[in-house]
Amino acid sequence: MMKRFRKRPDQAGFTLIEMLVIAPIVILAIGAFLTVIISMTGEVLASRASNTLTYNVQDALNRIEQDVKMSSSFLATNNVLGTNQGYNDDATNFTNVGGASGTSLILNAIATTSNPVSASSSYVYLVDKPNNCSAPQGNVPFTYNIVYFIKNNTLYRRTIMPTNYNDTTNNVCDPPWQQPSCSPAFMDSQSGSVFCKTKDVQLVDGVSPANFSVQYYNGEATTAVNTPASSTSASNSDRNTALQSATTVAVSITAQQTAAGRAVERAAILRVSRLDANASGIAVMTSDTVPSAPQVSSSTSEPTNVTFSWPKVNTASGYTFEYKINGGGWSTGFSNQPTQTFTVTNATHQDVVQARVTAINSAGNSGYGTSSVTVPLWTPFNLQNGWLDYAPPYASAAYTKTSAGMILLKGLVRSGSGVIATLPPGYRPAMALIFENSSTSAGGRLDVYPDGTIYMSVGSNAWFSLDGIAFMPAGTTFTTPPFYNGWVNYSPSSGDSRWQGAGYALDGAGRVQLTGLMRNGATSGSMVILPTGYRPDAYIHILNDNGNSPGHISVDSSGNVLAKGYGAVYSSLQGMFYPAGRATGTDCTTQWCALPMVNGWTYYGPSYSTPQYTKGTDGVVLLKGLIKGGSSTTALIATLPAGYCPAERALLATASNAAWARLDIVRQPDRSCQVLPMEGTSTTWLALDDIRYMAEP
Numbered sequence: 066m067m068k069r070f071r072k073r074p075d076q077a078g079f080t081l082i083e084m085l086v087i088a089p090i091v092i093l094a095i096g097a098f099l100t101v102i103i104s105m106t107g108e109v110l111a112s113r114a115s116n117t118l119t120y121n122v123q124d125a126l127n128r129i130e131q132d133v134k135m136s137s138s139f140l141a142t143n144n145v146l147g148t149n150q151g152y153n154d155d156a157t158n159f160t161n162v163g164g165a166s167g168t169s170l171i172l173n174a175i176a177t178t179s180n181p182v183s184a185s186s187s188y189v190y191l192v193d194k195p196n197n198c199s200a201p202q203g204n205v206p207f208t209y210n211i212v213y214f215i216k217n218n219t220l221y222r223r224t225i226m227p228t229n230y231n232d233t234t235n236n237v238c239d240p241p242w243q244q245p246s247c248s249p250a251f252m253d254s255q256s257g258s259v260f261c262k263t264k265d266v267q268l269v270d271g272v273s274p275a276n277f278s279v280q281y282y283n284g285e286a287t288t289a290v291n292t293p294a295s296s297t298s299a300s301n302s303d304r305n306t307a308l309q310s311a312t313t314v315a316v317s318i319t320a321q322q323t324a325a326g327r328a329v330e331r332a333a334i335l336r337v338s339r340l341d342a343n344a345s346g347i348a349v350m351t352s353d354t355v356p357s358a359p360q361v362s363s364s365t366s367e368p369t370n371v372t373f374s375w376p377k378v379n380t381a382s383g384y385t386f387e388y389k390i391n392g393g394g395w396s397t398g399f400s401n402q403p404t405q406t407f408t409v410t411n412a413t414h415q416d417v418v419q420a421r422v423t424a425i426n427s428a429g430n431s432g433y434g435t436s437s438v439t440v441p442l443w444t445p446f447n448l449q450n451g452w453l454d455y456a457p458p459y460a461s462a463a464y465t466k467t468s469a470g471m472i473l474l475k476g477l478v479r480s481g482s483g484v485i486a487t488l489p490p491g492y493r494p495a496m497a498l499i500f501e502n503s504s505t506s507a508g509g510r511l512d513v514y515p516d517g518t519i520y521m522s523v524g525s526n527a528w529f530s531l532d533g534i535a536f537m538p539a540g541t542t543f544t545t546p547p548f549y550n551g552w553v554n555y556s557p558s559s560g561d562s563r564w565q566g567a568g569y570a571l572d573g574a575g576r577v578q579l580t581g582l583m584r585n586g587a588t589s590g591s592m593v594i595l596p597t598g599y600r601p602d603a604y605i606h607i608l609n610d611n612g613n614s615p616g617h618i619s620v621d622s623s624g625n626v627l628a629k630g631y632g633a634v635y636s637s638l639q640g641m642f643y644p645a646g647r648a649t650g651t652d653c654t655t656q657w658c659a660l661p662m663v664n665g666w667t668y669y670g671p672s673y674s675t676p677q678y679t680k681g682t683d684g685v686v687l688l689k690g691l692i693k694g695g696s697s698t699t700a701l702i703a704t705l706p707a708g709y710c711p712a713e714r715a716l717l718a719t720a721s722n723a724a725w726a727r728l729d730i731v732r733q734p735d736r737s738c739q740v741l742p743m744e745g746t747s748t749t750w751l752a753l754d755d756i757r758y759m760a761e762p
Contacts, residue, residue, distance in 0.1 A: 113324070114322060114324030114325075114329050115324070115329045115331065118269070118271070118320050118322055118329055118330075118331045119331050121268060121269045121270075121320070122269055122318050122320055122331050122332075122333050123333060124268065125213075125220055125222075125268040125269050125318060126316065126318065126333055126335040128222060128266070128268065129170065129213060129316055129335060129337070130335055130337045132172055132174065132211050132222075133172065133314055133337045133338070133339060134337060134338070134339060134340045135174060135175075135181055135340070136172040136173060136174045136211070136339055137173045137174060137175055137208060137339075137341070138172075138173045138308065138309065138339075139161070139170075139171065139172065139173075139281060139294070139308040139311050139314065140161065140171040140172065140173050140210065140305065140308065141160060141161050141171070141294075141301045141302075141304035141305040141308055142158050142159060142160045142161070142164075142171065142301045142305075143158055143159045143171055143210045143212060143225050144173065144210065144379055144380075145208075145209060145210055145225055145226065145227040146158065146225060146227070147225060147226045147227060147228050147230070147245045147260050147261070148228060148259075148260035148261075149247050149251060149259070149260060149261065150223065150225050150226075150245060150246075150247060150260075150261065152164075152165045152166040152214065152216070153165065154247065154248055154250075154251040159171055159212050159214060160301065161279065161294075161295060161304065161308075162295045162296070162297050162304070163297045166212075166214050166215075167214075167215060167274040167277075168215070168274060168277055168278065168279055168295075169212055169213060169214040169215075169279075170212070170213040170214075170279050170314065170316065171210060171211075171212050172210065172211040172212075173208050173209075173210060174208060174209055174210070174211055174243075175188055175189075175206045175207070175208055176188070176189040176206070176207045176208065176209050176230075176237075176241035176242070176243050177189060177241065177242050177243070178239045178240075178241070178242060179242045180242060181242075186242070188206045188207075189206065189207040189237050189238065189239050189240075189241045190202070190204035190205065190206055190207060190237070190238045190239075191204055191205050191206070191207050191236065191237060191238070192204075192233075192234070192235060192236055192237060192238055198238035198239075201238045204238070207230075207236070207237050207241065209224065209225060209226050209227070209230065209241070209243060210224075210225040211223070211224055211225070212225060213268075213277075213316075215272055215273070215274045215277050216248070218270065218271060218272060218273050219267060219268075219269065219270050219271075219272065220267075220268045220269040220272045220277060220318065220320075221248070221265040221266065221267055221268060222246075222265060222266040222268060223246050223247075223248075223265045223266075224243055224244060224245055224246045224263075225245065226241070226243070226244075226245040228260065230245065244261075244262040244263050245260060245261045245262060245263075246261055246262070246263045246264060246265045246266070247259070247260075247261035247264065247265065248264070248265055249264045249265060249267060252264045269318060269320050270320070270322065271320045271321045271322040272318060272319065272320050272321075273321075276317075276318065276319035276320070276321070276332075277316075277317070277318060277319075278315075278316070278317040279295065279314060279315070279316055279317075280295065280314070280315045281294040281295060281307075281308065281311040281313070281314055281315075282311060282312070282313040282314070282315065283310050283311055283312060283313075284312060284313060285312065285313050285338045287313065291307055291308075291310065291311050293306075293307035294307040294308045294311050300360075302357075302360055302376065302378075303360075303376075305376075305379070306376040306377075312338050312339050313336065313337065313338040313339075314336070314337060314338075315334065315335070315336040316334070316335045316336075316337075317332070317333075317334045317335075318332065318333055318334075319331075319332040320332070354380060354428050355426070355428045355429045355430070355431060356378045356379065356380045356381040356424035356425070356426055356428075356431045357378055357379070357424065357431055357432075358378075358422075358423070358424065358431045358432040358433060358434040359375035359376075359378050359381075359384065359422045359423075359424050359431070359434035360375055360376060360434055361373055361374070361375045361420060361421075361422050361434040361435060361436040362374055362375065362436060363418075363420070363436045363437075363438040365438065365440060365441060367444055367489060368414075368444040368464070368466075368489050368491070368492060369412050369413050369414055369416070369440045369444070369466075370408050370409065370410050370412075371408065371409045371412055371418045371438055371440060372406060372407070372408040372409075373386070373388070373406065373407050373408075373409070373420045373422070373436055374405060374406040374407075375405055375406075375422055375434060376405070377405060378424040378431065380426050380428075381424035381425060381426055381431070382403070382425060382426045382427070383401040383402050383403050383424075383425045383426075384399075384401070384402060384403070384404065384405065384422055384423065384424055384425060385397070385399070385400045385401055385402075385422065385423045385425065385430075386398035386399055386404075386407045386420065386421075386422050387420065387421050387422075388407075388409050388418060388419060388420045388421075389418075389419050390409075390411070390412055390416050390417070390418055390419075391416055391417050392417070392419075395421075401425050407420075412440050413440065413466055413468065414440055414441065414442050414443070414444075414465045414466055414467070414468075415439065415440060415441075415442050415468070415684075416439070416440045417437065417438075417439050417440075418437070418438055418439075418440065419435070419436075419437045420435065420436050420437070421433040421434065421435045422434045422435075442465055442759070442761065443463035443464065443465050443475070444463060444464055444465065445461060445462065445463050446462040446463060446464065446476070446485070446486035446519075447486060447487075448462060448478065448481065448485065448486055449481070449484050449485065449486055449487070450481045450482055450483050450484055450485070451480055451481035451482060452478045452479070452480060452481030452485050452486070452526075453478060453479055453480045453481070454476065454477070454478060454479075455476075455477035455478060455479050455528055457713070458713055458714040458731075458732075459476070459477035459713055459714050459716060460475045460476045460477065460532070460711070460712070460713035460714070460715070461476050462474075462475070462476030462477075462478050462485070462486060462531055463475055463476055464488060464492060465759065466491070466492060466538070467573075467574070467681075467683035467684065467685055467759070468573065468574075468682065468683040468684075469572045469573030469574035469576070469681065469682065469683040469685070470537065470538070470541070470572055470573045471535055471536070471537060471572050471573075471574075471576075471578070471641075471683065471685070472488070472492050472494075472535065472536055472537070472538055473534070473535045473685065473757075473758075473759055474519075474531040474532070474533075474534040474535070475531055475532050475533075475711070475713075475715065475758070475759070476530075476531045476532065477528055477529070477530050477531070477532070477716055478528070478529050478531065479526055479527060479528050479529065480526055481521075481526055482521070482526060483520060483521065484518045484519065484520050485519045485520065485521060485529070485531075486518075486519050487516070487517040487518050487519070488513070488517035488518075488519065489517060490517070491538060492517065492538055493513075493514075493515055493516065493517040493538060493539055494513055494514075494515060494536055494537075494538060494539060494565065495515060495538075495539035495540070495541070495565065496515055496556070496563060496564055496565035496566070497512060497513070497514045497515065497563040497564050497565060497582075498512065498513045498536055498564075498565055498580065498582075498637075498639060499511075499512055499522075499564075499582055499610050499635075499637040499639065500512075500513070500534050500610065500637070500639050501608050501609055501610040501615050501616075501637070501718060501725065502524070502529070502530050502531070502532075502533075502534065502718050503530040503532075503716055503717065503718040503725075503727045504521075504523075504524030504525050504528065504529045504530065505524065505525035505527040505528050505529075506727070506744045506745075507524075507525070507725065507744075507745075508523075508610075508614070508615030508718065508725035508745075509521065509523050509524030509525070509529060509530075510522040510523035510524065510610050510613055511524075511529075511531070511534060513534070513536065514563070515539065515563075519531075522613070523610075523613050530716040530717070530718070532715045532716050532717050532758065533715065533717045533718070533756070533757055533758055535641060535685075535757060536578075536580065536639065537570060537572060537578050537580070541570055541572075541578070542570060543566075543568025543569060543570045543578075543580060543581075544568055544569055544570065545566060545567060545568050546567060546568070546569060546593035546594060546595055546596075546626075547593060547594060548567070548583075548586075548592070548593055549586075549590065549591040549592065549593065549594065550586045550587040550590045550591060550592065550628070551585055551586040551587055552567075552583045552584070552585065552586030552587075552592045552593065552628075553583065553584060553585055553586070554566040554567055554581065554582070554583060554584075555582040555583060555584045555635050556582070558584065558585070559584060559635075564581075564582040565580050565581050565582060566581050566582075567580070567581030567582075567583055567592075567593055567638055568580050568581055569595055569599050571599070571644075572641075573682075573683065574681035574682045574683050574685065575643065575644070575647075575681070575682075576641050576642065576643055576644075576681065576687070577595070577599050577601075577641060577642055577643070577644050578641050579607075579620075579626070579638050579639065579640045579641065579642075580638060580639060581637070581638040582635055582636075582637050582638070583635065583636050583638065584634065584635045584636070586628060586636075587628060588628050588629075588630050588631060589627070589628055589629070589630065590627065590628060591625045591626065591627060591628075592618070592626045592627065592628050592636070592638075593626045594623075594624045594625055594626070595620070595624035595625075595626065596624060597624070598644055599624065599644055600620070600621075600622055600623065600624040600644055600645055601620055601621075601622060601642050601643070601644065601645060601674075601689075602622060602644075602645035602646070602647075602674070603622055603672065603673055603674040603689075604619060604620070604621045604622065604672050604673050604674070604691075605619065605620050605642055605673075605674060605689060605752070605754035605755070606618075606619050606691065606719075606720045606752035606754050606755075607619070607620065607639075607640035607642075607720070607752075607754060607755045608718055608719050608720045608725065608752075608755065609631075609636060609637045609638065609639065609640070610635075610636075610637045611631035611634070611635065611636045611637070612631070612634030612635055612636075613634075614631075615718075615720075615724065615725035616629065616630070616631035616636070616720075616723075617629050617720035617723065617752070618636065618638065618640070620640075620642065622645065626638065629723065630723070640755050641687070641755065641757065642687070642689070642754065642755065643657075643679070643687065643689075647679065649677065653678065653679055653680055653709065654679070654680045654681075654682075655679075656679065657677040657678070657679050657689070658677060658678055658679065659675065659676070659677055660676040660677055660678050660688065660690065660703045660705070660740075660753075661703060661704075662676060662692060662702060662703055663700075663701055663702070663703060663704075664695055664696045664697075664700035664701050664702070665694050665695050665696040665700065666692045666693070666694060666695040666700070666702050666703070666751075667692060667693060667694050668690065668691070668692060669690075669691035669692055669693050669750055670691075673690070673691035674689045674690045674691065674754070675690055676688070676689075676690030676692055676702075676703065676753055677689055677690055678705060678709060680708075680709055680760055684759055684760050684761075685757055685758070685759055685760070686705075686709050686710075686757065686758055686759070686760045687755075687756070687757050688740075688753040688754070688756040688757075689753055689754045689755075690752075690753045690754065691750055691751070691752055691753070691754070692750070692751050692753065693748060693749060693750050693751065694748055695742070695746075695748045695751075697748075698742060698746040698747065698748055699741070699742055699743060699746065700742070701739055701740070701741055702739075702740040702741065702742060702751075703739075703740045704733075704737050704738070704739050704740070705730070705737060705738045705739075705740065706737055707735065707736035707737050708736070708760060708762075709738070709760050710730065710732050710733075710736060710737065710738035710760060710761070711730055711732060711738070711758045711759060711760070711761060712732065712761035712762075713732065714729060714730070714731050714732065715729065715730040715758045716729055717729065717730065717756055717758070719751070719752050719753065719754075719755070719756060720752045721742075721745060721746050721747045721749075721750065721751040721752065722747035722749040722750055722751075724745060724747070725745050726742065726743075726744070726745035726746045726747070726751065727742075727743040727744045727745055727746070728740065728741070728742055728743065728746075728751075728753075728756060729741045729742075729743055730756075730758060736762075740753075
């Protein structure tokens with residue numbers, strides 16, 4: 066008979082139902098525990114990655130700081146390049162902005178014989194530049210490049226050397242301690258001997274090109290960025306020029322990585338200055354290559370000097386400068402000199418001056434850098450003593466010397482007193498001259514002195530005209546004519562020796578230039594007589610100044626310069642005209658052309674010239690003729706064609722019925738111009754003789 070066993074109380078266990086209830090709870094607890102462990106592990110990994118990233122960013126900035134302090138200059142592009150040291154492991158140059166390398170920091174540094182921080186370190190010098198290597202301390206230091214750049218979102222440091230960096234026979238006195246580096250990928254792919262001796266330093270991963278920023282400053286405490294130094298629109302040459310003045314750089318690095326599924330980012334900024342702000346003058350002196358052509362610019366200065374200049378060309382030891390004027394032959398300013406500027410001083414107004422410059426070194430000559438400039442027709446006056454330009458449409462005060470050698474003024478001024486402006490040497494008369502002009506609806510007196518001062522002697526400062534004032538400068542040879550009827554030169558007979566004596570000359574355009582100041586003669590009849598070849602073809606009237614009052618003289622076809630009722634105190638002879646022999650026709654640049662009259666104005670009659678106009682070889686337009694009978698004293702007289710007009714309204718003076726009159730030449734939109742009588746005009750007679758001004762496009 067089998068025994069029946071009963072379960073003891075201490076042998077109780079989980080029932081199936083209990084197990085089904087407890088198991089999920091246990092599983093959830095284990096999952097929570099694992100989650101905590103994983104989270105803690107991720108935090109550790111992320112923290113470690115963050116610390117590593119922080120260290121790498123700071124280490125990169127420390128290296129940059131050390132290199133910048135020891136560098137001689139910042140560069141726009143590397144100026145040396147060894148084999149396979151370009152950005153793409155080829156010959157692709159680095160640039161500080163743009164280009165294949167994007168933003169890069171390129172430093173020019175002086176090579177040393179050992180670690181630069183070592184007390185025994187010294188510079189590496191170039192062979193025979195200029196001394197031999199037994200005493201090289203006066204030689205040019207050997208320089209190389211350090212480049213910080215981004216490649217595949219990694220910041221690298223590369224040391225670039227020229228191919229002959231360790232040639233102690235022809236290039237350097239000592240082998241440099243610094244060694245050329247190439248990309249890690251390139252170095253790993255090479256099995257034999259290569260130019261580079263080490264790999265680039267891999268500084269920070271996770272740096273995109275946009276997160277590597279470099280800005281340049283011209284001083285340690287300067288807040289203004291040297292914008293041209295990193296302008297993507299500027300050429301390498303222009304950026305290099307701007308970088309020569311930069312002493313300080315600000316570098317920003319932002320690195321972004323992923324660790325344990327978490328984004329890690331670190332950013333830092335460094336601002337550092339080169340220790341020697343003057344070291345940018347140390348040029349790269351390796352084995353020379355033919356220099357690039359200079360970038361030549363030009364500027365003009367008072368009155369007609371043209372200055373050409375150019376920035377230094379890398380590797381150039383000297384330059385040759387040549388120029389020519391108006392298409393003539395080339396003249397050499399200097400040859401193979403380190404000078405970077407030259408001023409052409411023998412040009413005149415409207416000359417076209419061309420220049421060409423070659424850069425030179427031991428490897429040869431560059432191509433030509435060229436520049437061309439046209440000397441302005443007018444040089445503005447620096448007005449003095451409160452004088453101001455009046456306002457458009459009248460011209461600003463200015464002066465020129467025509468190709469015929471004549472000095473011509475223009476402009477309307479106001480508000481000042483005494484000396485108006487000063488002409489420079491070469492634009493001054495030999496002795497003092499007196500002119501009659503227009504001033505506030507009346508005649509005025511303008512004096513020009515040998516020291517160049519232009520002086521208002523008589524007139525109103527409401528407005529005072531310089532238009533049409535013309536004379537020949539010192540150095541012109543005037544012939545003294547015979548005097549008649551008691552007339553004598555004002556100087557020295559008056560005791561005042563300043564004034565020009567009576568004389569005549571032909572200028573370079575074939576015009577007779579009459580000059581001088583006379584006194585004490587009869588108020589009618591001949592003052593002087595001009596010889597054949599210096600006489601007009603008809604009787605002309607020339608406005609002049611007589612004892613601080615307007616008057617006129619006349620010149621007839623027999624050469625008699627006639628007093629016309631004035632001269633007890635003095636009578637000025639300033640005037641100009643073409644001598645007889647200039648033909649009448651349709652070529653108005655070599656002949657007299659008829660000037661058609663309107664509004665009742667007509668030719669005065671025989672013995673006097675018909676109304677005509679012409680333009681000289683120097684661009685000066687001259688009118689002549691005696692007219693009468695206009696429908697009113699201010700009625701339009703005539704219209705001159707385009708090409709025979711001033712650029713602005715010219716306010717001129719003439720004689721009308723034995724008195725002063727104002728005559729304006731008014732430019733029109735179609736470039737023609739109107740001859741318009743103004744104050745003082747009489748319809749009895751009005752002289753166009755001696756009206757002159759410069760024609761402009």
